[in-house]
Amino acid sequence: MEHTRAHLNKILPAVGDSFVTNRRNPILTIAQDTTPGNHDTLMAACDSHRYVKQFHIAEYHENCTDSLKNALGELGEQGREFSPAPFNIFMYIPVRDGLGLS
Numbered sequence: 001m002e003h004t005r006a007h008l009n010k011i012l013p014a015v016g017d018s019f020v021t022n023r024r025n026p027i028l029t030i031a032q033d034t035t036p037g038n039h040d041t042l043m044a045a046c047d048s049h050r051y052v053k054q055f056h057i058a059e060y061h062e063n064c065t066d067s068l069k070n071a072l073g074e075l076g077e078q079g080r081e082f083s084p085a086p087f088n089i090f091m092y093i094p095v096r097d098g099l100g101l102s
């Protein structure tokens with residue numbers, strides 16, 4: 001996502017915008033969007049630590065980081081401890097200029 005934000009020079013992609021790889025090759029273009037169009041590019045993928053420390057949920061909670069790791073493991077890729085920044089479709093995170101998340 002950091003490469004796409006730099007490529008677009010904005011944090012909220014819109015119709016016609018293309019996402020790019022770390023080598024700036026286009027991999028996805030938004031052709032149509034029938035939603036209000038607020039799709040987050042800033043929030044990290046959730047993980048077990050977030051549920052414990054931020055949401056105070058003591059028992060294990062399913063999360064995106066483990067889901068990706070498990071899915072890749074089923075495909076034969078093991079040992080992945082890094083989860084790339086996600087494109088959070090339909091996730092509205094209001095941002096104010098220079099003031100962080102509101």
Ligand SMILES: [Zn+2]
Nearest residue numbers: 045046063064
């Ligand atoms: Zn998640």
